[in-house]
Amino acid sequence: MNKLFKLGVISLVCIVILSGCGKKNEQKINVSKEKVVEIKESKKYIPYDLPVNASKITGLECPNNNKRPFAVMYSGDQSARQYFANLSQADFVLEMPHRPMHGQPRIMGIFQCNTPEIVGPMRSGRIDNLSVADSFGAIFVPWGGSSVTKAFLQRKIVDHIDCNGEVPPSGGEACFRREGPMSQLEKASTSIPALISVAEAAGYDKESKMEGFNHQGDLSRKERPEYGKLVVKFQKPYRVTYEYDPETNDYKRFIFGKPDIDFETKKQYAPKNLIVIITKKEAWYSEKDYVSIGLEDPWKGVDMFHKKNDNGGYPNMQLGDPWFDTKFEGEAKIFMNGEYIKGTWKKDKGMGKGFKFYDKDGYEVHFVPGQIWMHVLGHDKHASYEDADEYKERIEEESIDKKATLK
Numbered sequence: 001m002n003k004l005f006k007l008g009v010i011s012l013v014c015i016v017i018l019s020g021c022g023k024k025n026e027q028k029i030n031v032s033k034e035k036v037v038e039i040k041e042s043k044k045y046i047p048y049d050l051p052v053n054a055s056k057i058t059g060l061e062c063p064n065n066n067k068r069p070f071a072v073m074y075s076g077d078q079s080a081r082q083y084f085a086n087l088s089q090a091d092f093v094l095e096m097p098h099r100p101m102h103g104q105p106r107i108m109g110i111f112q113c114n115t116p117e118i119v120g121p122m123r124s125g126r127i128d129n130l131s132v133a134d135s136f137g138a139i140f141v142p143w144g145g146s147s148v149t150k151a152f153l154q155r156k157i158v159d160h161i162d163c164n165g166e167v168p169p170s171g172g173e174a175c176f177r178r179e180g181p182m183s184q185l186e187k188a189s190t191s192i193p194a195l196i197s198v199a200e201a202a203g204y205d206k207e208s209k210m211e212g213f214n215h216q217g218d219l220s221r222k223e224r225p226e227y228g229k230l231v232v233k234f235q236k237p238y239r240v241t242y243e244y245d246p247e248t249n250d251y252k253r254f255i256f257g258k259p260d261i262d263f264e265t266k267k268q269y270a271p272k273n274l275i276v277i278i279t280k281k282e283a284w285y286s287e288k289d290y291v292s293i294g295l296e297d298p299w300k301g302v303d304m305f306h307k308k309n310d311n312g313g314y315p316n317m318q319l320g321d322p323w324f325d326t327k328f329e330g331e332a333k334i335f336m337n338g339e340y341i342k343g344t345w346k347k348d349k350g351m352g353k354g355f356k357f358y359d360k361d362g363y364e365v366h367f368v369p370g371q372i373w374m375h376v377l378g379h380d381k382h383a384s385y386e387d388a389d390e391y392k393e394r395i396e397e398e399s400i401d402k403k404a405t406l407k
Contacts, residue, residue: 045366046337048217055113056212057091057136059369062113068208069112070161070195071133073142075123076106078237080186081255085178085264086116088371093271094132095232095240096376100283100315103235103381110136111192112208118178118264120189122163125149126314127298128376131321134158135347135354137210139199143175143188146314148284151301152323158351159204163190169202171195211354216366218249219337227388228338232276232375240375242274244338250370251335272370274335275357277345280318280327281378286311296323317376320347320355332357333383336368340385 048059055062057069069091074084076098087093090109098106108129109119125142127149133140144164145153153160153167162168163175174194177187200206228244230251240260242251253260253269260269284298286307291297298316299307318327328349334341334357343359357365377383386394 043361043363045214046217046219048215048369050215054215055091056208056210057110057112058371059213059215059367060113064113064115066207067112067196068199068204068206069110069136069138069210070192070199071129071136071138071140072109072111072119072190072192073122073125073129074107074109074119075121075186075188076104076238077123077186078256080121080123080182081260083121083180083182083186083263085118085120085189086114086262087119088262088265088267088269089114089116091371092136093371093373094129094376095234095373096126096128096132096317097234097281097315097378098126100281100312103238103378105234105238105375108132110138112138115192115196116264117191117193118189119192120178121182121186122175122188122190124164127152127321127324128315128317128319130158130160131319131323131325134322134351135210137208137352139195139204141171141190141195147302147306147310148298148314151299154301159199159202161195161198161202163188169198171198174198209352213357213372214364214366215369218368219339221246224249225338225388227386227391228335228340229386229391230274230276230335230383231385232377232383233381234375234377235381242271242335244335245270246338249337249368253373269373271373272336272368273372275345275372275374276333276335276377276383277319277330277374278377278379278382279330281380282316282318283312284310284314284316290324293326295326298324315378317378319376320345320349320353322350322353333385334359334365335385340387341365 051061053065055065087109091112092110094108095105097103122143124144130140140160150167161171163171175190178189224246226246230242232240237256241254244251250270250272251274316324318325320328329346332343332345334343341359346356347353
């Protein structure tokens with residue numbers, strides 16, 4: 001009886017196993033599908049009542065939310081930064097190296113909601129700046145440019161206004177040198193209302209077509225961490241530090257170790273959202289055959305003198321531009337609500353395609369309403385972040401070391 005019972009149990013187990021084997025693949029697929037759907041539906045973001053006329057960039061109320069933005073090039077020079085005017089009013093800020101041989105960054109502000117009368121000091125633009133401007137459907141506004149950039153603008157592929165007057169349309173009276181204690185170079189400025197008039201005269205589209213970003217609410221005060229510090233390691237002395245402020249839920253910006261203050265508003269820059277992208281930094285080389293690898297020729301329209309003189313002198317950051325890049329995604333570090341999100345960036349190839357940002361689980365990031373500041377570093381640089389727990393641990397270790405030294 002005992003032997004028969006054992007045989008019966010074994011047979012029953014085999015039947016169950018065999019009946020399951022025939023449906024193994026089907027069950028696995030069904031479970032996988034249900035699991036994915038469940039995760040997607042269970043992803044929660046902080047509720048936020050999006051204003052009817054919200055900016056697609058910041059998520060804030062914006063009377064100009066259908067107006068086409070302008071992407072204005074700021075200088076990156078150390079002496080010029082103290083005179084930066086109204087950069088705090090930009091919806092989105094890009095900070096990126098402008099030479100392949102060093103890491104000095106140049107800055108670009110995307111203006112849609114606010115229309116300040118003075119923006120600058122301005123400088124020349126690069127292809128990477130132009131590409132990011134195009135991702136917002138913005139009108140690109142440099143004060144001159146590299147030979148590669150100017151040749152590209154001559155082809156009228158993107159809408160632009162050249163404040164230096166080298167590649168029409170010129171900014172005319174919209175571009176001027178303001179009064180003040182700065183040098184002649186540092187006085188180069190523009191006016192957003194005046195640029196609107198120039199763009200209309202040029203026949204450019206007036207309405208925004210950008211897709212923009214998703215948004216969520218601010219974390220409640222009691223849930224916010226008390227500390228957070230980000231160091232973006234551009235070449236010295238351009239290293240930038242952000243300190244999280246839990247009271248205002250933003251990131252106070254410091255440069256040269258001092259608060260970074262807007263010359264016009266007299267307020268310290270304090271973006272709500274920070275992005276750091278580290279990607280491959282290359283240069284334009286005249287001997288490289290770009291067309292053979294399916295890219296456009298960056299030297300098209302550049303005369304022989306500048307082609308020889310500028311060989312290797314200007315950067316090409318692999319950041320998903322539709323003309324010269326082969327990289328359309330990569331790692332991204334995102335900071336908001338006092339939290340550090342290890343994520344990724346992606347950008348579809350093509351004109352007017354915007355950036356998308358995802359967390360480690362593949363969900364699209366929802367930004368906190370407010371200004372976004374994106375930093376792009378070459379592969380030879382990096383950024384570091386210290387949270388509240390790491391800060392506490394570091395202070396305790398320093399205290400122990402200090403006591404040991406005193407003994």
